Amino acid sequence: MPQRFYITTPIYYVNDKPHIGHTYTTVLADVIARHRRMMGEEVYFLTGTDEHGQKIEKTAAARGMTPKALADEVMPNFQRLWERMEITHDYFVRTTDAQHKAVIQERFLQLQGTGDIYKDTYKGLYSVSDEAYVTETQAKEMQAQGLAHQLVELEEESYFFRLKAYENWLIQLYEQYPEFVQPDFRLNEVKQFVAPGGERGFLQDLSISRTSITWGIPVPGDERHVVYVWFDALLNYLSACREGFWPPTVQLVGKDILRFHAIYWPAFLMAMFREAGDDLDGPLPARIREQLPHTILAHGWWLMGEDKMSKSRGNVVRPEELLHFGNDAARFFFMREMQVGLDRSFSFEGFMDRLNADLANGLGNLASRTLSMLQRYRHGVVPTAVVLDAQDQEVLEAGRALAPAYLAKAKANDFQGALDLLWTYLRHLDGYIVKSEPWKLAKDETAQARLDTVLCQLYRALRLTAVLAAPVMPDMTQKLWTSLGMTGQVADQRFETFQYEAAAQAPVAEPAPLFQRIDKEAVMQEENQTTEPVAVQAEAPLDLPPVKDLIEYDTFALMDLRVGRVLTAERVPKSKKLIKMTVDIGLETRTILGGIGVAYAPEELVDRKVVVVANLAPRPLMGTMSHGMLLAASDNDSKPYLVAPPEDAKPGFVVR
Ligand code: ME8
Numbered sequence: 001m002p003q004r005f006y007i008t009t010p011i012y013y014v015n016d017k018p019h020i021g022h023t024y025t026t027v028l029a030d031v032i033a034r035h036r037r038m039m040g041e042e043v044y045f046l047t048g049t050d051e052h053g054q055k056i057e058k059t060a061a062a063r064g065m066t067p068k069a070l071a072d073e074v075m076p077n078f079q080r081l082w083e084r085m086e087i088t089h090d091y092f093v094r095t096t097d098a099q100h101k102a103v104i105q106e107r108f109l110q111l112q113g114t115g116d117i118y119k120d121t122y123k124g125l126y127s128v129s130d131e132a133y134v135t136e137t138q139a140k141e142m143q144a145q146g147l148a149h150q151l152v153e154l155e156e157e158s159y160f161f162r163l164k165a166y167e168n169w170l171i172q173l174y175e176q177y178p179e180f181v182q183p184d185f186r187l188n189e190v191k192q193f194v195a196p197g198g199e200r201g202f203l204q205d206l207s208i209s210r211t212s213i214t215w216g217i218p219v220p221g222d223e224r225h226v227v228y229v230w231f232d233a234l235l236n237y238l239s240a241c242r243e244g245f246w247p248p249t250v251q252l253v254g255k256d257i258l259r260f261h262a263i264y265w266p267a268f269l270m271a272m273f274r275e276a277g278d279d280l281d282g283p284l285p286a287r288i289r290e291q292l293p294h295t296i297l298a299h300g301w302w303l304m305g306e307d308k309m310s311k312s313r314g315n316v317v318r319p320e321e322l323l324h325f326g327n328d329a330a331r332f333f334f335m336r337e338m339q340v341g342l343d344r345s346f347s348f349e350g351f352m353d354r355l356n357a358d359l360a361n362g363l364g365n366l367a368s369r370t371l372s373m374l375q376r377y378r379h380g381v382v383p384t385a386v387v388l389d390a391q392d393q394e395v396l397e398a399g400r401a402l403a404p405a406y407l408a409k410a411k412a413n414d415f416q417g418a419l420d421l422l423w424t425y426l427r428h429l430d431g432y433i434v435k436s437e438p439w440k441l442a443k444d445e446t447a448q449a450r451l452d453t454v455l456c457q458l459y460r461a462l463r464l465t466a467v468l469a470a471p472v473m474p475d476m477t478q479k480l481w482t483s484l485g486m487t488g489q490v491a492d493q494r495f496e497t498f499q500y501e502a503a504a505q506a507p508v509a510e511p512a513p514l515f516q517r518i519d520k521e522a523v524m525q526e527e528n529q530t531t532e533p534v535a536v537q538a539e540a541p542l543d544l545p546p547v548k549d550l551i552e553y554d555t556f557a558l559m560d561l562r563v564g565r566v567l568t569a570e571r572v573p574k575s576k577k578l579i580k581m582t583v584d585i586g587l588e589t590r591t592i593l594g595g596i597g598v599a600y601a602p603e604e605l606v607d608r609k610v611v612v613v614a615n616l617a618p619r620p621l622m623g624t625m626s627h628g629m630l631l632a633a634s635d636n637d638s639k640p641y642l643v644a645p646p647e648d649a650k651p652g653f654v655v656r
Helices: 020-038 054-062 067-084 098-113 136-144 164-176 184-194 229-234 255-273 319-323 327-337 348-378 390-411 415-436 445-468 474-483 520-529 553-557
Strands: 004-008 042-050 091-094 117-127 132-134 151-161 222-227 250-254 295-299 302-304 561-571 579-584 589-594 609-613 619-621 624-626
Touching: 004 020, 020 042, 020 067, 020 250, 020 295, 020 302, 020 319, 020 327, 020 390, 042 067, 042 229, 054 067, 067 091, 098 117, 098 222, 098 229, 098 255, 117 136, 132 136, 136 151, 151 222, 151 255, 164 184, 164 255, 184 255, 222 229, 229 255, 250 255, 255 295, 319 327, 327 348, 327 415, 327 474, 348 415, 348 445, 348 474, 348 520, 390 415, 390 445, 415 445, 445 474, 561 589, 589 624
Parallel strands: 004 042, 004 250, 042 091, 250 295
Antiparallel strands: 117 132, 117 151, 561 579, 561 609, 579 589, 619 624
16 A cells, blocks of 8 residues: 655635745645655645634624635635645645534543543733733743733633643653654754753643634533634644544644644644543553654744744735746745745845746756757657766766655755755756767767767756656646657656656657746836836747856956957868958957858958957967957857947957
């Protein structure tokens, strides 16, 4: 039987539309779910909305509507967004579903029956925004953060959950099963909260009912009370679980709600799954551990500057602003930029830079170059590779090593690390193209086997990239997959059986851009006028070499570029390409040979203004010394286009 994998996102409050924080969590869950499916596991992926509680009641009142009407209005924004982002959840739970309500009431009664829930009076401070009673220490923390206005004095009759009684088992859970909270440093936070400095006795029983609000699930048999929203919400993972998938394998949460998931949630489950005779002061039975989530994975926040992006702070970025550039682009950005666990500042410019560098230039350029070379040199038919030299061997080995390394990182939920490996590999391939110069091999009859090898290796690399990146970018990788002549869905591939070196199935297609390069300046200008960003169309794909490594200005300044005027021009005998010219560069007249004979006739050159590299060491070309070089523009394959200074520029002018 395939391994089962149950993954959840938090269920989102319906007091406002989703922002990129919610989007990030859900995309991360989706990327994990898609990976697991491609690993051959059977996945159940749950998300949904949290529709009860004071926040919703208040927002609805402010808008003059009932809480249920508010929930019905806002909830579809989440569903539509997940559809737009191709989120592959299996079920969408709403806490107002009758089936969910029934489970909550049933479990409430169960825990009342075991004595884990009892009735008492609470007197103390209450945080409206967290919907939780706060201890004095917490109240001081909140006051220090300027959040005092969120605290109110409260005295009410309440049902309590016997949280204190589970302290011993909770501590054993953290000590013996550290995989329960990831990353590690988040586990330490939880431990510190439960037992600061290792000292016990800090946990307090938890109030799990309210009489101050009416919008919630009634406590069975005592309907003046509604069930506390966190007891209600956390149990969605149980009420909406599909048979055979319990317990959750990975539960994603933002760091803000880690305490609820790493303390209350396992304690509720311990109470539900324990049996008469289990000793709460003794060792945590393995049988109980097996009913608890395997891992609560806590990620950090998207920040705006230094602040958390949140509805209440009013500084949110809406997903539509990113989706304007495509769903894959937004998904890729989230996975590539955020290290799971840490915070990250959002910048729109950073977003555009990342996409231009990695998708338009990196992957997009490599794909269009490879496809166009396969078309041009081999009519689209993928040749077979024979390893010819050390460089080919190195590329082959890098390809073989990539998938295991990538998948190990993906399995550890380190998608930033995985994508980093993949893009390093893609850069390596750019270097391979530059060094092996396939456009030269194409013109050399004796180099055809080498050309076959280079083309085949590039093809394999792209096919591997399509498979590995499929969970992150479902559409772009499918497009790539199809253009490589592969049939079916790339998402139906299994990592384990996919063969990097398998022969091609069919000829490749004509190149089409995978990602439209974003004209950042146009977007920024547009941004200043409207709030909606825009994209521009990319030019038709060219066979462009990648941008070289950065140099300092001082290195550039070593070059002496001058305006020149061609005085005479003649073809070099026995050469198709070479033209010998005399060029006035203001200070002197130079003899310069240029390989521009295919593009220009000598008579077209005379009296033309050109840009000369004036301090290039002289070198002999077909028996004549050339004292400099003319600048010309081209892609790897086109004819050279001489760079032309304006007509009124004078010979000798410095170009800088
Ligand atoms: O807390 N950066 O719902 P919620 C990253 N209903 N992620 C963010 C974020 C940010 N700036 N802001 C929000 C609730 N999130 C409860 C959960 S679960 C039983 C009940 C994400 O609508 C993050 O995952 O406030 C956070 O945990 C979740 O949205 C909270 O969404």
